[in-house]
Amino acid sequence: MNxxxxxxxxxxxxxxxxxxxxxxxxxRNFLEVTLGYAAEQAALExxxxxxxxxxxxxxxxxxxxxxxGFIARLRAGDRDGAYAxxxxxxxxxxxxxxxxxQEVQCEGSCILGKKGEPVAIGRLERYVADSFAAENxxxxxxxxxxxxxxxxxxxxxxxSGPSSLTVAGYLSALGVKVTVFEALHELGGVLIYGIPEFxxxxxxxxxxxxxxxxLGVEFKTxxxxxxxxxxxxLLDQGFDAVFIGVGAGLPRFMDIPGESxxxxxxxxxxxxxxNLGRAYAFPEYDTPVTRGRHVAVFGGGNxxxxxxxxxxxxxxxxxxxxxxxxxxxxxxxxxELEHALEEGVKLEILANPLRYNGDENRRLVSVTLERQKLGxxxxxxRRSPAPTGETFDLPIDTAIIAIGTRPNPILLESTPELxxxxxxxxxxxxxxxxxxxxxxxxxxxxxxxxxxxxxAMGAGRRAARSIAGxxxxxxxxx
Amino acid sequence: xxxRIVKRKDLIPGQTVLMVVDAPMxxxxxxPGNFVILRVNDHGERIPLTIADRDxxxxxxxxxxxxxxxxxxxxxxxxxxxxxxxVCGPLGxxxxxEKRKAVICVGGGTGIAAMHHIAKxxxxxxxxxxxxxxxxxxxxxxxxxxxxxxxxxVLVATDDGSRGHKGFVTEVLRKRLExxxxxxEVVAIGPVPMMEAVAKxxxxxxxxxxxxxxxxxVDGIGMCGACRCTVDGHVRFACVDGPEFDGHAVDFQExxxxxxxxxxxxxxxxxxxxxxx
Numbered sequence: 001m002n003x004x005x006x007x008x009x010x011x012x013x014x015x016x017x018x019x020x021x022x023x024x025x026x027x028r029n030f031l032e033v034t035l036g037y038a039a040e041q042a043a044l045e046x047x048x049x050x051x052x053x054x055x056x057x058x059x060x061x062x063x064x065x066x067x068x069g070f071i072a073r074l075r076a077g078d079r080d081g082a083y084a085x086x087x088x089x090x091x092x093x094x095x096x097x098x099x100x101x102q103e104v105q106c107e108g109s110c111i112l113g114k115k116g117e118p119v120a121i122g123r124l125e126r127y128v129a130d131s132f133a134a135e136n137x138x139x140x141x142x143x144x145x146x147x148x149x150x151x152x153x154x155x156x157x158x159x160s161g162p163s164s165l166t167v168a169g170y171l172s173a174l175g176v177k178v179t180v181f182e183a184l185h186e187l188g189g190v191l192i193y194g195i196p197e198f199x200x201x202x203x204x205x206x207x208x209x210x211x212x213x214x215l216g217v218e219f220k221t222x223x224x225x226x227x228x229x230x231x232x233x234l235l236d237q238g239f240d241a242v243f244i245g246v247g248a249g250l251p252r253f254m255d256i257p258g259e260s261x262x263x264x265x266x267x268x269x270x271x272x273x274x275n276l277g278r279a280y281a282f283p284e285y286d287t288p289v290t291r292g293r294h295v296a297v298f299g300g301g302n303x304x305x306x307x308x309x310x311x312x313x314x315x316x317x318x319x320x321x322x323x324x325x326x327x328x329x330x331x332x333x334x335x336e337l338e339h340a341l342e343e344g345v346k347l348e349i350l351a352n353p354l355r356y357n358g359d360e361n362r363r364l365v366s367v368t369l370e371r372q373k374l375g376x377x378x379x380x381x382r383r384s385p386a387p388t389g390e391t392f393d394l395p396i397d398t399a400i401i402a403i404g405t406r407p408n409p410i411l412l413e414s415t416p417e418l419x420x421x422x423x424x425x426x427x428x429x430x431x432x433x434x435x436x437x438x439x440x441x442x443x444x445x446x447x448x449x450x451x452x453x454x455x456a457m458g459a460g461r462r463a464a465r466s467i468a469g470x471x472x473x474x475x476x477x478x
Numbered sequence: 479x480x481x482r483i484v485k486r487k488d489l490i491p492g493q494t495v496l497m498v499v500d501a502p503m504x505x506x507x508x509x510p511g512n513f514v515i516l517r518v519n520d521h522g523e524r525i526p527l528t529i530a531d532r533d534x535x536x537x538x539x540x541x542x543x544x545x546x547x548x549x550x551x552x553x554x555x556x557x558x559x560x561x562x563x564x565v566c567g568p569l570g571x572x573x574x575x576e577k578r579k580a581v582i583c584v585g586g587g588t589g590i591a592a593m594h595h596i597a598k599x600x601x602x603x604x605x606x607x608x609x610x611x612x613x614x615x616x617x618x619x620x621x622x623x624x625x626x627x628x629x630x631x632v633l634v635a636t637d638d639g640s641r642g643h644k645g646f647v648t649e650v651l652r653k654r655l656e657x658x659x660x661x662x663e664v665v666a667i668g669p670v671p672m673m674e675a676v677a678k679x680x681x682x683x684x685x686x687x688x689x690x691x692x693x694x695x696v697d698g699i700g701m702c703g704a705c706r707c708t709v710d711g712h713v714r715f716a717c718v719d720g721p722e723f724d725g726h727a728v729d730f731q732e733x734x735x736x737x738x739x740x741x742x743x744x745x746x747x748x749x750x751x752x753x754x755x
Contacts, residue, residue: 183699185517185524185564193701222566224699228503251703253713260706260713260732262739269702277523277696283750286523286549287696288743362735408700409718 015117016045027312027343030197030280034098042127046074049119052111057121060109062458063089063096063166067106067121074128083132086125091169091212092162092457094133094204095191097126100454101333133207149175153471156181156239158225158411161189162453163245163444165212166460167467172215174468179239181223186276189247190445191453193276194268196306198313199336202275226411231418231440241439241467244426245460248445249408253401254298258356263290263364267299267307267402274310289314292398296320296367298353299402300330302452305337307400308345319345320394324352324372324385350374354391356399366395405450425449433463441467480561481516484538489620494544494588495554496530502537504529504567510599511573511690511722514539515698517564518552525549526695528592528667528721529568530621539567542591542620548747555755569698570721573688575599579660580606583629584647584676586668587613590620592690593667601628606660608633610650612672616641648675655683663688666725670734677725687725691716691733694740708732 019035020026026033037045049071057067066085073081086093102108102122110118153176157164160182168178186192188205213219223229225246234242251266253259270289273279277287295311297304300323311319321340323330326349330337341347351369359365369392372385407424419427419436426435426442433441443459445451485498504514513528531540545551556562573596581600585593590611597607609625612635619641625632634642635650643650647668655661663686666676673689680687693705693716705716708729714720 183566184697185566193697222564223503224566224569227568227699228507228566247701249700250715250718251701253703253706255713260708260736262735266703269696269704272696272702278521282743283747285521286747288523288740288747290739362732410700 013044013048015048015120016041016123018120018123023339023342023344026198027309028315030313032201033198033339036130037123037127039131042074042124042131045120045124046071048112049075050111056109056111057106057119060105060107062105062454063461065089065106065125070128071119071121071124074124079128079131082128086128089461090457091166092208093125094129094208095162095200096454096457097122097124097129098200098204099195099333099452101452103334105454130204149472152177154179154239155241155243155467156234157243157245158229158231158234159183159189159245159247159444159446160187160209160219161245161247161444161456162191163456163460163463164189164243165208166457167243167245167441167443167464168212168217169215170461170464171467172212172217174472176468176472177216177218179218179220181225181229182219182221183224183228183246184276185221187219187221189245193272194303194306195453196271196275196310198309199306224410226414231411231415231437235439240471241441243433243460243463243467244411244435244440244442244446245444245456246408246411246446248405248450249410250406251401252404252406254353254403256353256355258358258364259401261356261358261362261364263292263397264356264399264401265290267297267303267400268405270307270400271303271310274314280310280314290398291315292396293317294396295398295400296322296348296394296396297400297402298322299404300325300332301402301404301450302332302336303450304400304402305332305340305345307402309336309340309343311398311400312343312345316398320348320396321345322348322351322353322367322369322394324350325374325382326350329382348394350385352385352387353399357393364397364399366393367399368393405445407446407449411446423449431462432466433459434466481563481565482561483556483558486556486558489542490618492545493618494542494620496540496542496591497553497556498533498538498540499562499565500537501539501565501567504565505532505534505537505539508532508539508568509572510575510596511570512568513570513698513721514541514565514567515569515695516541516553516562516566518549518556519563522552522563523549524564524566524696524698525553526569526692526698526717528595528690528692530591530595531598531624532595540591542588544588547744548751551748551751566698570717571719573599573665573722575603575605576663577603578605578662580608580658581663581665582608582610582651582654582661584610584612584651584664584666584668584672585621586611586647586666586672587618588620589668589672589690590625593665594621594624596665596667596690597625597629600665606630608654608658608661610635610647610654612636612647612650612668614638646675647672648679651676652679655680655685661685664725665689670730670737673725673728674730677728677730681726688722689725689728690722691720691728692737693717693721693733694737707736
């Protein structure tokens with residue numbers, strides 16, 4: 001191809017890089033990896049936006065943030081206005097700016113991405129949320145109650161993860177009295193127990209929760225939906241609607257020999273010990289975790305990346321991510337994979353564990369892996385791995401299994417009227433999020449199986465809109 | 479919501495403590511076999527404790543614990559009128575109680591307290607309950623009076639013979655199984671070797687045997703899988719599938735190993751705590 005005949009139409013300004021802790025420094029601490037844009041960097045990046053008439057980015061966003069709108073205000077120097085736009089549809093902008101897979105959502109749809117690099121929408125969202133909170137402290141703009149409602153409307157949310165927080169944020173801004181019941185002792189669900197501090201500081205989550213408290217949302221910890229309180233009891237107590245956002249649950253194991261050896265963890269256990277229990281600060285905090293020297297993580301999603309990078313930070317000499325396909329098929333967010341590799345995590349691709357081997361004390365000493373090759377594409381469109389028969393041992397003292405979860409049975413068993421899907425998750429009306437029990441809604445991982453923070457938020461928003469439409473009126477829906 | 483300690487008693491000084499805790503929602507819902515997860519302070523770990531009794535009218539639950547490490551030692555420092563930071567529950571599947579002619583409930587050490595609640599459940603279902611309890615000596619026996627208030631018989635075994643049979647609960651149990659053909663179920667709660675021994679004794683009699691597993695737990699609500707155990711060759715989670723399982727199907731050796739997985743860390747934590755206090 002003759003390069004000279006083509007008019008180069010690359011955007012003049014390159015995508016503004018994100019300031020980060022250097023890999024060799026951050027691989028040994030739990031501080032946030034990415035540091036966030038300064039005002040000048042945010043202004044420069046915002047100036048790259050083309051302000052499309054029909055913005056594709058917005059269609060790519062599960063909660064339909066008015067992306068050109070908030071960027072336009074940022075460009076005009078109206079940071080507070082930009083924050084107000086974000087909050088119109090997103091109750092957790094500081095969280096989303098950090099953990100959304102932007103490359104397959106807003107940024108993946110950005111027109112600039114066709115020829116060059118897309119606008120760094122996630123980084124701008126984070127900048128707006130963080131800088132607003134830094135200046136306004138607890139008095140974050142929490143939206144306006146549109147009017148006093150004709151009667152008190154009460155909604156209960158079970159679980160305090162991203163889907164429930166979205167419901168709470170959306171409805172409380174309309175004047176609905178929302179009560180959130182959380183089973184653990186800390187609020188935020190997966191944002192607290194799952195996603196590590198270095199990727200999503202717990203203070204950021206606390207800040208978002210505090211903003212909702214300021215809106216009148218009531219939070220109750222140590223309340224287990226299905227044990228301490230039942231769904232039908234909430235309806236009997238006069239809650240107009242109940243939203244179930246209890247997340248996924250039971251970690252999956254592979255049912256291969258040696259999975260109960262000491263040193264074999266589910267990613268949920270490993271991350272919960274470190275994140276919720278602050279095991280990285282043991283013995284200052286009481287929850288222990290094994291500080292493995294040679295660690296293997298099984299799986300290729302974000303949870304696997306989080307576990308591997310956590311193991312490094314706990315002092316591991318080697319950390320391998322073992323994945324049965326190749327790097328290209330890994331479902332993890334690109335940035336997480338790149339960060340992990342920069343920090344020194346190694347990949348052992350096209351490998352699948354056959355058994356874990358232990359010593360006489362039932363402590364893990366190695367894993368036997370089988371080499372895989374890629375076959376034909378499967379239902380997900382990814383080429384599926386096939387065993388080759390070639391096996392080898394990887395010496396490890398810690399194994400972390402991050403291959404997904406199954407539905408948590410606690411709430412489902414105590415609510416037998418709930419209709420479940422074939423896979424055992426709650427079945428909902430895709431338009432409204434309503435379950436088979438009238439007035440009871442559900443969203444997030446307990447409906448879809450393990451997915452992303454933002455898709456749970458999208459489900460929360462859908463349910464909140466239909467609750468608002470049903471109990472307040474169609475005018476309230478936005 | 480504060481979880482206030484309304485009563486505190488040293489059952490065995492310096493070793494075993496009973497607390498009656500204000501927790502109305504849990505007291506209302508708790509059934510025999512349920513447990514709670516609690517946390518003493520904001521640096522504390524989540525620890526599971528079986529509910530030994532409940533009083534829904536007063537809105538309280540009773541917990542009994544052995545001081546074995548930092549977390550239980552810390553809990554033991556709390557006095558009447560003080561609060562436990564977090565109490566979450568009731569967790570686990572309640573005991574499956576069927577109409578039986580007679581049931582033997584075996585308790586060892588601190589497990590006697592947990593067994594008490596289950597024995598009470600069987601009694602309330604109209605089952606004749608024979609309690610068999612054991613400890614090293616008579617001063618270490620718990621809940622004798624409470625059990626005596628509804629069990630027609632409380633059989634005792636002590637290692638030193640200071641009360642009842644000199645020897646193990648399993649010997650008392652075997653003798654009773656040989657003599658009493660009405661026994662349709664045996665429930666055992668106590669140290670792992672005791673539960674394992676009970677299951678071994680009951681096996682030839684073909685009597686259904688239920689054991690309550692005290693696995694290590696983190697969340698206690700089915701998220702982490704730390705409490706997994708092998709029952710009948712399958713991985714089960716003690717927090718949501720249990721904590722009670724068929725004693726003839728549990729892999730006790732694995733349970734023992736898994737219970738010891740943090741021994742070094744537990745010792746480090748406890749030593750540091752003792753040095754400070």
